Amino acid sequence: MKKLIALLLTLLLLAGLAACAKPAAEQPAPAEQTTTTEQTTTTEQAPADETPTEEKKTVKLGLANINEKATFGKLVKMGFEDACAARGWELVYVDNNSDGAQAVQNAEILVQQGVDFIVDLNIDQSVAGTIVDIVSAANIPMVCVDIAMGDTPFFGVDSDKVGRMAGEYSVNWVNENWGGEVDYIVCFTAIASGDEVQKRARSAVEVMQNSDIKIGDTVEIEYQNDTAVAQQRFADFLTAHPDAHKIVCYGINEFAGTGAIAAGETAGRTDDFALFTCGVGSQFVEPLYEVQGNSPWKTAVAAFPELYGDQLCDIIENYFNGVPLEPLMPCKLVCVDWSNITEYYPLDDLPWKKLS
Amino acid sequence: MKQQTKKRTLSDLMGDSSSLLTVIGALLVEIVVFAILSPNFLTVINFKNIGLYAAIVGCVSCSVTLVNISGMIDISVGSQIAVVGMVAALVSGAGGNWVGTTAASLAVGVTLGAINGFFITVLKLNAFITTIATMQSFRGLAFLLSDGMSLTISDSAFKFIGRGYILGIPMSLIIMLVCYLVFHFISKYTVLGRNVYMIGGNPQASFLAGINVNSLRFKLYLINGLMCGVSGVLLASQTGAGIPNAAANYNMTALSAVILGGAALTGGKGTILGTFLGSMVLAVLQNGMNMMSVGAYWQDIIIGAVLILSISIDAIKGGSLKRKL
Structure with a gap:
């Protein structure tokens, strides 16, 4: 019995190794x-x-x-x-x-x-x-x-520039939709990613604070680059601030955005916040198509990796x-939103769908 | 004589009453402190929130309790939950309805539990080392399933499991409470439950008494896999996505809840009620600190401190200061 199990395990290991090897058919x-x-x-x-x-x-x-x-x-x-x-x-x-x-x-x-x-x-x-x-x-x-x-x-990606782009977009949006007033700014941070990367959200906050928008208070939520943590902490924030109906959120990537959206949907408060993040991928694009742009996630700054x-x-x-x-060579950056999504991310030609 | 009888009755009622009283005390202190410090803490909506978000780790903590009582350990639960979440997203993305998605997810959870159980009970490998290895492998599998990509879930019926409400009560809270009731019943009133305590207290004696120790341990890993499946479904449905690096800290949170609830990692001791209270202590603590906008690093320090404090109180009450070794 012992020998049989040992033999089976050896065969399993060999089969696993063989399966992991790149098949000849996949060669160029x-x-x-x-x-x-x-x-x-x-x-x-x-x-x-x-x-x-x-x-x-x-x-x-x-x-x-x-x-x-x-x-x-x-x-x-x-x-x-x-x-x-x-x-x-x-x-x-x-x-x-x-x-x-x-x-x-x-x-x-x-x-x-x-x-x-x-x-x-x-x-x-x-x-x-x-x-x-x-x-x-x-x-x-x-x-x-x-x-x-x-x-x-x-x-x-020039993180500061990305943050400023998101910030400028959000200032315009708040002026057009919320009469130039904000109850809270929520900045989702993931400190472990380094200070430079945080500028993708913090520079946006700076732009908003330096604008003519009337701002209540600013809060940072550390979400440890984990969607579930972002969701839970933002849900708690929403509960702690039941009277806040104009909340602007900034995030350094899609994980923060997905978590915030999930928290808002669960709490039934998707009308109370607007989300502006960096990085465009499946988590931003696909749900936005699903709801035909009717989402609190207003824009994400794309860097097109x-x-x-x-x-x-x-x-x-x-x-x-x-x-x-040149010492600094910025990559292409675009604020992607519902108005231009088909130009940059047409549903039938999404870059991540080409990955096998 | 009368007094002895009375003591026994109380002990029977409370189980590991000393630990339970400590954890109940901690929970009450937390609630009072946060109610004073945060005006919106003591509201119905907030307690629903606590239940909703505590459910993911809460569910898997039930089975982790039984595994620990049996003297074993499983630190791969976070990775198992991540794999289940990915499978849920894949099945849902392939057009599966919520029933099919849930069934497939639970089946995968059981399979992962069976893999752990096989190595631990058939090959008799050390549970700690085995689950360290499978923690790695399962995490790799979670990445492999989608080639490292996060997958969005659009099925609203499936998302209802994690986000929906029935009669104003969060669905995930109902699921968690049902799980705790079932596990409480199993641990208290079934032969399987009593045998779990026996093999944890003394596996040799249990074996000599005719208990099939390995078979029981294997079943516990299957049950643990199933509960990872439940937690994985809740996670995927709450976040609306399958995320390969999700649930990374859930091992420690689940173990903390179990230990706070009075279970011994050496086996033979612990209760489902204790774990429920332990997970509530952690959830209330986190919720209260979030509502007060306490920084994340301070949260980690405070949660660790509460864990140490609770265990210390328990140990001191158990006479640890009087013991020489």
């Missing part, structure tokens, strides 16, 4: 090759000797992604794969997995792979100096994305053509 077209190692995926173009005249134009781009488990990371990866494929570039891909130690190891891997340019999405600022040292020692140009790394050229690849590859292309890298 013959022109490209994908090899998967422990941490690196390399998409190679056709051998250089077949296209000798184009050899100089081909860039070997190293991408250290933020974390492939989350939708954001998947969209970034998809965007880079498409952009590199369109330009005939080779993409060397590693996943930092939101882990500083892994990010340092990945920088070493990209250097060893002999890439021409590195794009790094590292969440841990404490290792930024180490990564910069590794990459600059190898004399490889680098751009960091969304989270600053010392003097390294920065591309991506699926377009990072295309925007950055253009910058890199220019760099290799002699255009220097």
Whole structure:
């Protein structure tokens, strides 16, 4: 019996490993090759000797992604794969997995792979100096994305700008719909994400406070980046303030928004608040289509992570053509709401639906 | 002689009365303090709110209590709840009605419980280590199910389970109360319940007395999986989404409620009523602090302090200061 169970477990383990391995059928077209190692995926173009005249134009781009488990990371990866494929570039891909130690190891891997340019999405600022040292020692140009790394050229979301966009949108909305008066401002924070990221909500609060809007009070709700926590704490806030009927809420991402909406719906007080957040994904777009825009969630500022690849590859292309890298290179930002949702996120072409 | 009889009767009525009195005292103190400090605390709508949001952890705490009384542990409940939530969102998204979605979710919960039970009772692996491992694996599974994406649930009938009201009472509160009544009955008035206490108090003696210890433990993990299913359904229906990183702190909240209620992690001691009161202490504390806009970090410190204080009072009453070791 014991032997049988041991054998079954071994077979189960082997079957699991086999199931996790990438099937041959999923490999790209013959022109490209994908090899998967422990941490690196390399998409190679056709051998250089077949296209000798184009050899100089081909860039070997190293991408250290933020974390492939989350939708954001998947969209970034998809965007880079498409952009590199369109330009005939080779993409060397590693996943930092939101882990500083892994990010340092990945920088070493990209250097060893002999890439021409590195794009790094590292969440841990404490290792930024180490990564910069590794990459600059190898004399490889680098751009960091969304989270600053010392003097390294920065591309991506300017959190302060995003917050200000949401703030300006909300000021206009309050003037048009609530006669320029607000009972409470609720700012959803997730402190563990870092001070810089909080600006996506706090800068919006600042814009509102500096406007001519008459404001009752301002409250911060720490929701620990957890929808259920946001829901519970906002529900408690609503209960504690039964007479508040003009509440403006700001959030750094969709988790805060989903939680606030759920709390409002459960309490039957969706008319008492208006929500302005950052980041656009399925949690904002799909429910908004469902209710045909009739939602307290008025806008979300989109940064289009699926377009990072295309925007950055253009910058890199220019760099290799002699255009220097700017210290700050903002990504495309748009306040998406019901009036323009079909333009940016048509229901039949949602970027996250393309992820397999 | 008369006095002894009287004492026994009271003890029978109260169960682990010492712990229960401590936790009832803590609950009353909380209610009085928050009623003074927050004008909207002592309202019907707020108590409905407390019940509504306490239900998710409250439900799974019932079965965690039995698991702990049996001398075992399960720290993978948060991950199990996350998997169930994802399955609910997937089934609902595929067109399943609320009955199908709920049934599939509960079935998945039972399956996850069976996986824990298999390793712990068949392969005799340590429960703590096993559930650390499955906590990781189940979390990975939650991400794998949707490729890491959050999935929205639009079925209003399904969302009613977590958000709806029947005769003005939150549906999730009703579900939680029913669960506590059922578990109280099981633990007090059934052979299974009495055997749980026996195997927790002395598994060797229970085995020699003819109790199939492993079979009972396996059943407890199945029941725990089922309750993770109930909590997962409540979570998904309340938030209106399947979120792979949800319920990350629920292990600790459920264990805290169980310990506050007087259960011993070493087994053999604890009551369902105690756990109910323990989960209410935590829920009221959190609600009161939220209403007073107490900062999140202070909330963590205060909740930890209340837990330590309650356990200390209990331990001191049990003579811990007089013991040399």
